Amino acid sequence: MLTKKVLRNVVVAAAAMVTMPAMAQQNYKTDSATIKNIYNNALTSYESYENLRYLTKNIGARLSGSPQAAAAVEWSRQVMEKMGLDRVYLQEVMVPYWVRGDKEVGRIINSKLIGSQDVNILALGGSVGTGENGLSAEVVEVKSFEELEKLGKKKVKGKIVFFNRPFDNTHVITGAAYGGAVDQRGGGPVAAAKLGAIGVVVRSMTNDIQDVPHTGGTRYEEGVEKIPAAxxxxxxxxxxxxxxxxxxxxxxxMRMTCETLPDVLSYNVIGEIKGTEKPDEIILVGGHLDSWDVGEGAHDDGTGCVQSIEVLRLFKDMGIKPKRTIRAVMFMNEENGLRGGRKYAEEVKAKGEKHIAAIESDAGGFTPRGFGIDGNDGQYAQVLTWKPLLAPYGLHDLTRGGGGADIGPLKGQGTVALIGFRPDSQRYFDYHHTEIDTFEQVNRREMQLGAASMASLVYLISEYGLSGNGAKAAK
Amino acid sequence: MLTKKVLRNVVVAAAAMVTMPAMAQQNYKTDSATIKNIYNNALTSYESYENLRYLTKNIGARLSGSPQAAAAVEWSRQVMEKMGLDRVYLQEVMVPYWVRGDKEVGRIINSKLIGSQDVNILALGGSVGTGENGLSAEVVEVKSFEELEKLGKKKVKGKIVFFNRPFDNTHVITGAAYGGAVDQRGGGPVAAAKLGAIGVVVRSMTNDIQDVPHTGGTRYEEGVEKIPAAxxxxxxxxxxxxxxxxxxxxxxxMRMTCETLPDVLSYNVIGEIKGTEKPDEIILVGGHLDSWDVGEGAHDDGTGCVQSIEVLRLFKDMGIKPKRTIRAVMFMNEENGLRGGRKYAEEVKAKGEKHIAAIESDAGGFTPRGFGIDGNDGQYAQVLTWKPLLAPYGLHDLTRGGGGADIGPLKGQGTVALIGFRPDSQRYFDYHHTEIDTFEQVNRREMQLGAASMASLVYLISEYGLSGNGAKAAK
Structure with a gap:
């Protein structure tokens, strides 16, 4: 299987190069030099890293609805205002406001072996609280929903369900391991409540064996009892x-005093450079401004935000006038609602805006490995024609399938290609949604290589569009 | 330039695949499955990471000649003895024994702006001391040896020369930036002494702006005054x-009480699995056991050692009986003398051993990017035929030129290919030769992916040899 796929990719790439449109061939030298300059500039600039320092250290964790999220909106607006962009504006969006309350207590009690002992837990985002007195119950451990179903109401009623399926560490890309486990966090409370459970404890979503718990969103269902989940x-x-x-x-x-407060008015923050030739064709580059309420939201997704701003800074600083419009979007409320992404897509539709590509960075500020492209065959083939320009910077993984949560709602609007920036994935889930997702975990060069990678792809799309027509022969 | 190189590599790779020997084609499925199993095993094993923890936390820094280096020799011998290998043995080598003495003092004195202030310095390895009272002098700053020459004796005599050429951060591969600056550390003291300087201060070899100084070896020359260097x-x-x-x-x-003590008897530590079909053809995989005397020698080169042992463990644990002999070598004294590497090569020559490939891991335990191959055209083309098997694990950079310091002395002995393991380079010089090169900086998955990459290449070479004859048509 791997053979065929790899062979096909190499053959497609080779064919794409051979059949590259004459214009592209002609401009190879210019494009190559421009991209080299983008990397040179990014690798020697400290501005974006200082932006990240401010966002993580001075503002810190910024869950939707919180004062810190409001501060992040105003801060990122000001940062972009100072850059002399063609337009900087806010887009209103109502967001949920969940608060954690007191530090959670999790305790094993009356174990025959160790007696009572506290363990580290974190309420899942959106969870209801336990009440002031907390709750205690026997525990049933399961690895899957099937196992839970088999236990049935008789064995689950009145208990705490403990979902303990670990990451499958044989996946090289850690996102695949996350994908194979995160259903427990999202769907655990509803499945357990349907069988009469009174609480849920979920194993943290990480490859590592650590003491630090990982929060993250969970879901309830209309008509099903809302039970506390940690x-x-x-x-x-x-x-x-x-x-x-x-x-x-x-x-x-377990004792948790978390609760959901009334919705709050917040904003997506948007800055753009107008295209000189086709200003109506928009290339979006973005990340999400909100984070969980623990740690500093550095890799998730402070880096995606400052990298998106950095793309605009690189164009401004280098005096590159893009042919198409480049728009940086800091989305609000990715973590617990996706309201910002949905609102943005609605507005695009209402205004009849034409997005030709949307690139999201929401997988950490690590060394770049490539991009995942969710577009039609021609668009994918067109991106492959650029591989010789991108591979020297480690961007080898130009694969199908990609995108990101915030840009997802744009899918199907015209022929917009949804593109996910793909950094190296090994360390991401060590920090994800925890108190240790801090500025110190971000390496300036790794983050800047990511920003330069995004800027290079944006540059190529701004020069040549992404209709995929020119590259169709390459398929 | 990049175009041609990339295009040529793609064409060579495509051609290599098309002309892959029939046998190789036939075994593709088996090889692919074996390699997948190697990665699965490595990613789910904690043994090698625990080995690294022991080497770094219990033994710690282990400069040649030190008690810690002796402990590391005995420890690694015992670790391999317990593995049930076909042979584990020590190879005697006399090594230099340099000791740092008291914590160094570096002080700016009588500056008009700030008065006196201490700054962080570390004596360079091999440096002479300043005497108990230290030395003080005016400072001449230079960025290059040419600049120093131009100043001449008149402006240099009696002064401290301050070499301050920074890393060129535009290099994507940080090793290239290191290569462009490290001449100051190695050659600075001799060049300065020739002009009558009494001391040398060298800017630390790192991409980062940090408070922590980076030590490293320097050289003196017969007949030139030995002056202290930090x-x-x-x-x-x-x-x-x-x-x-x-x-x-x-x-x-500056005050430094470092000195060089008499040479000490130490050892290279060697373990091997005999080949079933061609036991006389040896594939070496290694790293160096010594480290600088600050920090814990984690990325430099604890990871290279435990990865080399891990290659043997993977073969044993999976029951793979290699056709050719696999030998793991922990070299002694890479950092300040290379005596272990030289001695090993002498012994190979004396015994008439046939090494077909030598792979060194001495660039940190980071996510793998590929291998650098220093071999003939046929050998390089043969490695390229394996790209479809290796690329799914992120091993895209199979480039010419490679090797490593310890395996360097083997060059020219028969047709041995010298191969350098190439992990991602972005963070390496943040830690290199400092007190912060500690266990905590090593991610288990990144290190294990590296070990699996080395084991996969060793497996392929053990199956097919590396004569390069089968792949000559692919050039």
Whole structure:
């Protein structure tokens, strides 16, 4: 399977180069030099890294609806205002406002082996609280929804369900391991409540064995009891599982005072450079401005935001006048609602704007590996014609399928290609949604290589469009 | 230039695939499955990471000749003894024994702007001391040896020469930036002493602006006065340079009590699995066991050592019986003498051993990007035929030129291909030769992906040899 895929990609790439439109061939030298200058500029600039420092250290965690999220909106607006862009504006969006309340308490109680002991938990975003007194109950451990179903109401009623399916560490791309486990976090509380459970504990979504719990969004369903749900650290999960094997009747105590407050008015923050030849054709580059309420939201997704602003800075600083319009968008509320992404797409539709490509950076500020392209065959083939320009910078993985949560709602509007920036994935889930997703974990060069990669792709699309017509022969 | 190179590589790769020997084609499925299993095993194993933890946390820094280096020899011998290999042995080698002495003092004195202030310095490895009282002198700053020559004896005599050429951060591969600056550290003291200088301060070899100084080896020359030489942190260098611009007559004080003690008997540590079909054809995989005397020698080169042992563990654990002999070598004294590498090559020659490939991991335990191959055209083309098997794991950079310091002395012995493992380079010089090169900076998955990459290449060479004959048509 891998052979065929790799062989086909090489053959497609080789064919694409051979059949590259004459114009592209002619401009190869110019494009190559421009891209080299983009990387040179990014690698020697500290502005974007200082932006990240401000966003993470001075503003910090910024969950939708929080004062910090409001500060991040105003800060990013000001940063872009100072850049002398053609337009900077806010787009109103009502967002949910969930607050964590007191620090959570998670406790194994009356275990035969260790007695009582606290373990690290974090309420899942959107969860209801336990009430002031907390709740305690016996625990049933499951690895899957099928296993839970088999246990049935009789064995689940009145209990806490402990979802403990770990990441499959054999996946080279960690996102695939996340994809194979995150259903427990999103769907666990509803599935457990349907069988009468009174609480849920979910193993943290990480490759690592750590003490730090990972929060993240969960969902409730109309007509199903809303039960409190928390993430437990992977080390805590391993311990709880071992204790349960010895002592199935031990109890778990959890106390969480989180709650959902009324919606709050917030904003997507948008800055743009107008295209000189086709200003109506828009290339979006973006990340999300909100983060979870723990840590500093550095890799998720502070880096995506400052990289998107950096793309505009690079064009301005180098005096590149793009033929098409480049728009940087800091989306609000990716983490617990996606309201910003949805609102943005609605507005695009209402205004009849034409987006030809949307690139999202929401996988961390790590060394770039490539882009995932969700577009038609011609668009994909066209991006492959640029591989010789991008591969020298480590951008080898130009694969089909991509995009990002915030740009997802744009799908199907005209022929917009949705493109996900793909950095190296190994460390992302060590930090994701935790108190250790901090500025210190971001390496300036890795982040700047990412910004330069995005700027280079934006530059090529702004020069040649992304209709895919010119490259159709290459398929 | 990039076009041609990239195009040629793609064409060579495509041609290589088309002309792949029939046998190789036939075994593609098996090889692909074996390599997948190698990665699966490595990504789910914690043994090698625990080895690194022991080497870095329990033994720690281990400069040649030190008790810690002796402990590392015995520890790695025991680790391999327990693995049930076909042979584990030590190879005697006399090594230099340099000791740092007291913590160094570096001080800007009598600056008009700030008065006196301490700055972070580290003696360069091999440097002579300053004597108990230290030395102080005016400072001349230069960016190059040409600049130093132009100043001449008159302006240099009795002074401290401050070499302050920074890394060129526009290099995407940080090793290239290192290569463009490290001549100052190695050759600075001799060049300065020839003009009558009494001391040398060298800007630390790093991309980053940091407070931590980076040590590293320097050289003296017969007949040239040996003067004390220290590295200053990059932040200290920036400050000193600014102060000098305002106040060329400020003085610098340095005190170092380092000295070179008599040579010590030490060892290369070697373990091997005998080949089933061609036991006389040896594939070497190695790193260096010694480190600088600050920090923990984690990325430099604890990871290279435990990865080399991990290659053997993977073969044993998976029950792969290699056709050719696989030998893991922990070299001694890479950092300040290369005596281990030289001794090893002498022994190979004396015994008439046939090495067909030598792979060194000495660029950190980061996510793998590829291998650099220093071999003949046929050998390079043969490695390229394996690209479809390796690229799915991010090993895209199969480039010419490679090797490593310890395997360098093997060059020219038969047709041995010298191969350097190439991990992502962005963070390496943040930690290199400093007190912050610690276990905490190593990500288990990144390191294990590297070990699996090395094991996969070793597996392919053990199956097919590396004569390059089968792939000559592919050139």
């Amino acid at each position: 993430a437990i650290s992977t080390r805590g999960a391993e311990q709880l599982s071992k204790l349960l094997a010895n002592d199935p009747n031990l109890k778990f105590y | 590295a200053i942190s990059t932040r200290g260098a920036e400050q000193l340079s600014k102060l000098l611009a305002n106040d060329p007559n400020l003085k610098f004080y």
